Amino acid sequence: MRWEGNRQSRNIEDARAGGRGMRLGGGSIGLGTVAVALVAGWLFGVNPLTLLGLAGGGAAPQQVGAPPADDEMARFVSVVLADTEDVWRAKFQEAGATYREPKLQLFRGSTPTACGQGQAAMGPFYCPADERIYIDLGFYEVMKTRLGAPGDFAQAYVIAHEVAHHVQKLIGVTDKMGAASGRMSPAQTNDLSVRIELQADCFAGIWAHDAQRARQILEQGDIEEGLNAASQIGDDALQRRSQGTVMPESFTHGSSAQRVAWFKRGMQSGSVAQCDTLEARQL
Numbered sequence: 512m513r514w515e516g517n518r519q520s521r522n523i524e525d526a527r528a529g530g531r532g533m534r535l536g537g538g539s540i541g542l543g544t545v546a547v548a549l550v551a552g553w554l555f556g557v558n559p560l561t562l563l564g565l566a567g568g569g570a571a572p573q574q575v576g577a578p579p580a581d582d583e584m585a586r587f588v589s590v591v592l593a594d595t596e597d598v599w600r601a602k603f604q605e606a607g608a609t610y611r612e613p614k615l616q617l618f619r620g621s622t623p624t625a626c627g628q629g630q631a632a633m634g635p636f637y638c639p640a641d642e643r644i645y646i647d648l649g650f651y652e653v654m655k656t657r658l659g660a661p662g663d664f665a666q667a668y669v670i671a672h673e674v675a676h677h678v679q680k681l682i683g684v685t686d687k688m689g690a691a692s693g694r695m696s697p698a699q700t701n702d703l704s705v706r707i708e709l710q711a712d713c714f715a716g717i718w719a720h721d722a723q724r725a726r727q728i729l730e731q732g733d734i735e736e737g738l739n740a741a742s743q744i745g746d747d748a749l750q751r752r753s754q755g756t757v758m759p760e761s762f763t764h765g766s767s768a769q770r771v772a773w774f775k776r777g778m779q780s781g782s783v784a785q786c787d788t789l790e791a792r793q794l
Contacts, residue, residue, distance in 0.1 A: 520593035524616040525578040595674040598721040613677040637676035660743040662736035675714030708764040713786035716777025
């Protein structure tokens, strides 16, 4: 992925111990623990609707600083975030609206958020209550060594997916679905969660489409990296890896095939209208 030398976002906050921001409390989590907890959390312990803001509370984010200038991974994240800002600012302008940029906070282990205490074991997540994306960069090592999803474009896809949840908040999807979920059965809630996540995958594909058209960011193999990442974190793939069996009724993010299909749909069309998973009869 061609990213060196591109604009960096001003919306990066560094809350990692040892960085220029304030130190956070709590211990560190080893990568092995993160990998196990990540799979278990996605499947059983972390309801994505909570991360979409349907359950609030918790402390506000701490005051933090900018990441060190020599931190290459933080610089990469900053460039990808800036790229999403450019894409979505243009999309909103086309629709006669203004794009409000989210913050992205780097943390290590755990961090307080307006949606409750964030943990590295959750994987990257978006909190609509404070409009921040949270990521422990150790997750990228988990992607590479534990989930079989290496590569810088795969890492960029993760950021674009979380930014997509911010877009969903701005266009009213989060509030609308939050109100509807209170009247739903557990099965219907799971289906709604899948639709929200697949739309975020489609929006991530839109970022890839528009960024490539504007800045030619893609190198050979990048698309395959992104599609592989979407496949490796499908609910069926994670369930098969963690427990050896697949339970479709418990899906909250969508199958590997669904995640790949909707990411490709956004990447090929570049159209928000093509990402209406909420009304789609078949996912």
